[in-house]
Amino acid sequence: MKNRTYLFLSFTIALIFSLSGRAAAQDLPGKRDSINSVILNEKRVIQVILPDGYKAGSATKYDVLYIIDDWNIKLGRDIQHFIFDEHTMPPMIIVGLLNVDRDRDFLPTHNNGNKTSGGADKFLKFFKEELIPYIDKTYPSDGDNTLFGHSFGGVFVTYALLNEPQLFSNYIAGDPSYWWDNGVMLKQVKEKLPSLAGKEKALYIGGREGRGMKEMKINAMDSLLKKVRRQVLNGW
Structure with a gap:
């Protein structure tokens, strides 16, 4: 993480996105783009929001915030604008992915109650081998990436950290559903x-505070993270 301003941005996004409403796809800001994914065997539509003031041909490069769940894209841009206007963070590129099948893409294990669940490994491979290379080649990315996901998307964010930690510098999970598959x-x-x-x-x-946080097993995850940290610092 480059500076402390990203800490403020990260917490703001994580806390507010978890309570956000949905925006229609046609109302999304930025440029509509797409990538034909061999890994997912489908066309994936993305929304790319370049920083205000960006000029084509400029040598300036920017950090990239990847947002999964299309209804969080507009709010993400609005929050970024607000913090930028307060002079507490530099401009950045926002790449939002429009949803196809959240259960399939975000969840790392299969459960019969969610028939298509369990494809997070392929979705992560799509990021690594197709989406991020495409963004780095097509847009003025500096290669410093942040990933945000909400609910099931927060599960995917955590899965990505554990399995491909080099892909992103920062991982943001908004109201993550850590209850999924018996707390897997x-x-x-x-x-x-x-x-x-x-x-x-x-x-x-x-x-969410209170009962909601407990039901999502965020309290349990917080306790576990603190325990693992102590074990690592003490050399197990």
Whole structure:
């Protein structure tokens, strides 16, 4: 993370997105683009919002915020505008992915109650091998990436951190559904997080206070993260 301003941005996005309403796809700001994914065997539509004042041909490069769930794209832009206007962060590119099948793309395991669930591995591979290289080639990206996801998307954010930590500098989970599949992400965090020690990655988690946070198992994840941190610092 380049400076402390991103800490403020990250917490703001995580806390507000979790309570956001949906915006119609036709009302989204920015440029509509698409990529034909071999990995997902489908065309994926993306919304790219370049910084205000960007001039074609300029040598200036920008950090990129990837937002999964199309209804969070407009709010993400509005929050970024607000913080930028307060002179507390630099401009950045926002890349929003329009939804196709949230259960399939965001969830790492299959459950019969969600028939298409369990394709997060392919969705993450799509990011690594197709989407991020396309953005870096087509737009003025500096290669410093942040990933935001809400609810099931927050599960995917955590999955991405554990399995491809080099793809993003910052991982933001808004009201993540850590209850999914009997708390499978808590088990994966316990197993895999210690291997990330020293990689200087940031995970931010925001959620509803009280009962909602407990039902989403965010409290349980918070306790686990603190426990793993203590174990790592103490050398197990």
